[in-house]
Amino acid sequence: MSPRAVAWPHRLADLLVLLALLAWWLGARGLPEFVLPGPIAVGRRLLQLFIDPGFLAHTLASLWRVFASVAVALVLGGALALVERGIPALEYVVRGGIAPFLNSFPSIGWAILAAIWFEPGSFAIIFVQVAILVPFCLINIGQGLRELDPELTEFARAYTRHRRRTLLLVTVPLMMPYVLGALRIAYGIAWKISLVAELLGSTDGLGYLMLQAQSAADLTTVLAACFAIILLFVAGERLVLDPLARRFAR
Numbered sequence: 441m442s443p444r445a446v447a448w449p450h451r452l453a454d455l456l457v458l459l460a461l462l463a464w465w466l467g468a469r470g471l472p473e474f475v476l477p478g479p480i481a482v483g484r485r486l487l488q489l490f491i492d493p494g495f496l497a498h499t500l501a502s503l504w505r506v507f508a509s510v511a512v513a514l515v516l517g518g519a520l521a522l523v524e525r526g527i528p529a530l531e532y533v534v535r536g537g538i539a540p541f542l543n544s545f546p547s548i549g550w551a552i553l554a555a556i557w558f559e560p561g562s563f564a565i566i567f568v569q570v571a572i573l574v575p576f577c578l579i580n581i582g583q584g585l586r587e588l589d590p591e592l593t594e595f596a597r598a599y600t601r602h603r604r605r606t607l608l609l610v611t612v613p614l615m616m617p618y619v620l621g622a623l624r625i626a627y628g629i630a631w632k633i634s635l636v637a638e639l640l641g642s643t644d645g646l647g648y649l650m651l652q653a654q655s656a657a658d659l660t661t662v663l664a665a666c667f668a669i670i671l672l673f674v675a676g677e678r679l680v681l682d683p684l685a686r687r688f689a690r
Contacts, residue, residue: 485664488664498649501646506631516570524582535582538578542571542575542578551636560643565645572633580621581622628673631673634669
């Protein structure tokens with residue numbers, strides 16, 4: 441495929457972004473900022489979210505909570521999947537009880553419970569995020585464990601009796617697409633629910649900042665926080681998830 445054929449979708453995407461910014465700028469002309477701020481004002485506030493110490497503290501608070509909740513949810517979801525796989529007597533307990541309960545419990549319910557049970561802060565927010573993310577990790581990793589080829593693992597045992605080597609050289613590589621899939625899903629959902637959790641139980645973070653901005657009719661900060669989340673999400677995918685996927689693909 442020629443370089444032009446590869447490049448034109450990117451150019452089309454850039455053109456669409458420019459057209460959207462132009463339409464936004466034209467639509468915001470003549471309107472007060474509390475109705476629709478222009479892209480320049482939002483861009484300035486977005487820059488402040490990453491360089492101004494007061495705003496940066498809120499951005500970093502949300503960022504580390506998302507990373508922490510995804511890591512904890514991945515460990516807990518993977519542990520439940522291993523229990524389901526390794527202990528047949530508990531398979532129905534996990535698949536027929538724990539998984540449906542966690543998967544169907546409403547997200548706002550976890551946020552309200554955390555607001556009642558815990559003091560406002562990082563622990564309450566991470567609790568909400570982990571409770572919502574665990575079933576996604578459990579389903580993905582559990583599906584991967586169920587689809588492992590038993591003949592392949594038996595073939596590996598024919599060459600070594602060390603279970604650790606079989607685990608590291610055969611089972612883990614076979615499971616990585618499912619683990620990375622769970623990681624991608626959890627990372628995307630974590631950003632969506634972080635704001636809800638911070639609205640109800642936090643004294644810092646982008647969600648808290650948006651709540652304060654809404655009370656002051658500061659739509660510029662609200663939109664800037666939304667775009668900051670988009671940038672952080674894309675940066676996490678490009679700098680962390682994509683390199684991991686390429687490494688394990690090799």
